[in-house]
Amino acid sequence: MENNDKMEYGTYEAAVEKSNKLEKDIIANPLNYRVLTGDRPTGKLHIGHLFGSLQNRVRLQGLGVPTFIVIADYQVLTDRNTFEQISQNVKELTIDYLAAGLDPEKGRTVIFPHSHVPELNQLLLPFLTLVSNAELNRNPTVKEEIQASGQKSINAGMYTYPVHQAADILFCKGNVVPVGKDQLPHLELTRTIARRFNERFAGGQIIFPEPQPLLSKATMILGLDGSQKMSKSRNNAIMLSATEDETAQLIKRAKTDSERLITFEPERRPEVANLLNLISLSTGEAPEAIAARIGEGGGGMLKKMLTESLNDYLRPHRERRKQLEADPEYIREVLRHGISQAREIASQTLSEVRKAMNMEI
Structure with a gap:
């Protein structure tokens, strides 16, 4: 084939x-x-x-x-x-x-x-x-x-x-x-x-x-470098076992772009779209609606929202993980x-x- x-x-x-x-x-x-x-x-x-x-x-x-x-x-x-x-x-x-x-x-x-x-x-x-x-x-x-x-x-x-x-x-x-x-x-x-x-x-x-x-x-999730699929070997991933502080630090390093207005345009702005998709997966809200709410808030607000939503979403998983690690x-x-x-x-x-x-x- x-x-x-x-x-x-x-x-x-x-x-x-x-x-x-x-x-x-x-x-x-x-x-x-x-x-x-x-x-x-x-x-x-x-x-x-x-x-x-x-x-x-x-x-x-x-x-x-x-x-x-x-x-x-x-x-x-x-x-x-x-x-x-x-x-x-x-x-x-x-x-x-x-x-x-x-x-x-x-x-x-x-x-x-x-x-x-x-x-x-x-x-x-x-x-x-x-x-x-x-x-x-x-x-x-x-x-x-x-x-x-x-x-x-x-x-x-x-x-x-x-x-x-x-x-x-x-x-x-x-x-x-x-x-x-x-x-x-x-x-x-x-x-x-x-x-x-x-x-x-x-x-x-x-x-x-x-x-x-x-x-x-x-949707394929890109790594925090915004250019390749998320992978531990590429050092661009957020591990499920990461702490909330570690997650915040990793997201701070995530690649976006220079435009302040946040829009959901996967073809033109893949790095921004990837972070919006992660918020969407964590909250259930459409990425277009998330982008509209952030508006002129820029990459800083985008990363802040992702950090909060992802940590909230992963909290039950991480708690279960700690219990399992102890057994x-x-x-x-x-x-x-x-x-x-x-x-x-x-x-x-x-x-x-x-x-x-x-x-x-």
């Missing part, structure tokens, strides 16, 4: 249309779906994660959709030379998940680290036989990630990254994956692997569903329980795979 807009299910616009229909059916029939999503444990999460993905996961959980959240710890090794903090980062991710409202005790959300589910990894070998080197070479997302990593030598783990993700999704027979446009090529390869497995090994029987993309409606045994129990649930499902799937491939003994 050489173009993000050329997918099996049509153009990007067609994918949006299908995603909208999927959203309606998920609301009507939540138990017909199984969501797989997750993050790499590279550190604590920031407000971009909260507004961009965590809130949507909590929403799906509230609808009653069974949701699996993989903490992709093996994938950290694909483009980073450090591994010393992986275990602690797994715990930090789990704390942020729980503080945001994800609740494994409700029985529909499973949180687990990839490395503790060996049955999942056993899917990699048969899946690798179903894709060609040319297909891996064409994946635009991997090319971008390789370029972003800045590494001169790329290991095979990065090269086969999309196949790892296919195993993550298909081990639990996930049929819905929340994604942004840039992640569609990964999901398309997962759909291809599922279809080829069913055709080659199962005689057309549906062992694996072809997962559908649920496209994110969230490390509960965090370990959440992970142990998630691992147990994931392994049980993965074992069942692996049994079906062995039977389809005539490997039973």
Whole structure:
């Protein structure tokens, strides 16, 4: 697939249309779906994660959709030379998940680290036989990630990254994956692997569903530098674990522009629009209305309003986070329980795979 807009299910616009229909059916029939999503444990999460993905996961959980959240710890090794903090980062991710409202005790959300589910990894070998080197070479997302990593030598783990993700999704027979446009090529390869497995090994029987993309409606949140996506590695993020004073100091450094009159013009004034969007996400008020209220108040008033609204919004999350940090045994129990649930499902799937491939003994 050489173009993000050329997918099996049509153009990007067609994918949006299908995603909208999927959203309606998920609301009507939540138990017909199984969501797989997750993050790499590279550190604590920031407000971009909260507004961009965590809130949507909590929403799906509230609808009653069974949701699996993989903490992709093996994938950290694909483009980073450090591994010393992986275990602690797994715990930090789990704390942020729980503080945001994800609740494994409700029985529909499973949180687990990839490395503790060996049955999942056993899917990699048969899946690798179903894709060609040319297909891996064409994946635009991997090319971008390789370029972003800045590494001169790329290991095979990065090269086969999309196949790892296919195993993550298909081990639990996930049929819905929340994604942004840039992640569609990964999901398309997962759909291809599922279809080829069913055709080659199962005689057309549906062992694996072809997962559908649920496209994110969230506005991309720029970092405080105003030019790139918010990211811890770019040092332009507000972490969910930051204190109110730290948040205020970070926002003071946020980039705006020289115009005093505040207007919401995302194309012409992306830095100002980004801060207005953050206020809007924190308060529910439209960014245009916020801009009109600030008027000639300039960047100083804009930053003051953002500091107050964001700190107010994050206060309950931060309080829950402190409580969870004080109970490390509960965090370990959440992970142990998630691992147990994931392994049980993965074992069942692996049994079906062995039977389809005539490997039973």
